[in-house]
Amino acid sequence: MRVRLRAATVACTALAAVLLPVQAVPAAASPPTPAGTLLERSPLDPASVPAAAGASARLRYATLRTATAAGESTGSVFLPHGPAPAGGWPMVSYAHGTVGIADRCAPSTTGFNYVERPAVEAWLDAGYAVVATDYAGIGTDGVNAYLDGPAAGANAVDIVTAARRAYGDVLSDRWIVTGLSQGGHATYFAAAEATDRAPDLDYRGAVTVGAPTHLENLFPLAGPAVPPLPMPGLVNFSLFTLAGIDDQRPEVDIRRYLTPAGIDLMERAKVTCSVELGQYLRAHPVTIGELFTDTLWNDDVRAVLQQMLTAPTSGFDRPLRVVHSLADTTVPIPLTWAQLADMDAHGVRYEYQQLVTEDHTGSLMASMPAAVDFAGRVLE
Missing domain, CATH: 1.10.260 (434 Repressor (Amino-terminal Domain))
Known part of the structure; x- marks a missing residue:
């Protein structure tokens, strides 16, 4: 009787006081689905596919829902035109900026907006596959935990794993992560945990643009x-x-x-x-x-x-590039200066590009030539 009562207590603590010895012990809860597990692959609406993309797909995959809860997300995969190079297309995990938190705002549903589509096109033209999370809750159940950095960062890492499972050796295991604004915030989190979260992949670096920190x-x-x-x-x-x-x-x-x-x-x-x-x-x-x-x-x-909000200031084991503009009034640059000071205090090595006249959204394309150069250096 004691053995059975102990088993029942462990399996269902809330009912321990009323369980009878003759009752069956409930089965243990199923373990969470491993992060990056591919749950579904489906076609994208052709209108949402950038012109520079060849093959494309919408993925649903297992990831974090919030900093403390597992869940799932959706996202897009775009391959450049033509046959894959030897070793597969290296990947850019693109974390989008603020588009809203409703399901109908998901870039995998609506396509990327006029601010970010040119950047996605530029990465494809440069010879990189682009994998782009919608973030958990945008296109999946519930409301997106906006600026929940640990979750958004995990979403940006786990879609890389899911994409490799969807496309196999067509995609290389080498990848970087980048993002603007909300996506820049997510990029800090992804960069700090990418190697440990996806050890089967070869994470090489990150570019964060106009990221809100502090x-x-x-x-x-x-x-x-x-x-x-x-x-x-x-x-x-x-x-x-x-x-x-x-x-x-x-x-x-x-x-x-x-x-x-x-x-x-x-x-x-x-x-x-x-x-x-x-x-x-x-x-x-x-x-x-x-x-x-x-x-x-x-x-x-x-x-x-x-x-949710505290961006990592240490733990970056691969090259990190930070971009911000003096003319950014949406995310004022002193926030990034504070971030850089904290990273300096932790001995983080990084590249910094300070733009002068570009506004918040204009910073993305202004930083693209140097970002593509950075990718070429770290992914070679």
């Missing part, structure tokens, strides 16, 4: 007393972040910090792509302070935000 020190300051700030898109980004926390971190109860208007806008953010949300907010202006009834500066919320 947000874990800024976002908890949000509250009713925050004055209007000259940062285009700040309300949009905040709403996407709040929406992801509301859906994926219910224990935080983020709604209790929000005004009725804040809750309404957060719900709108869950089903609206970035461009549409921006248009709505321009027609119906609201400040950060008007979203909140109370500050987020408390231990519980700060702990979650630190886990």
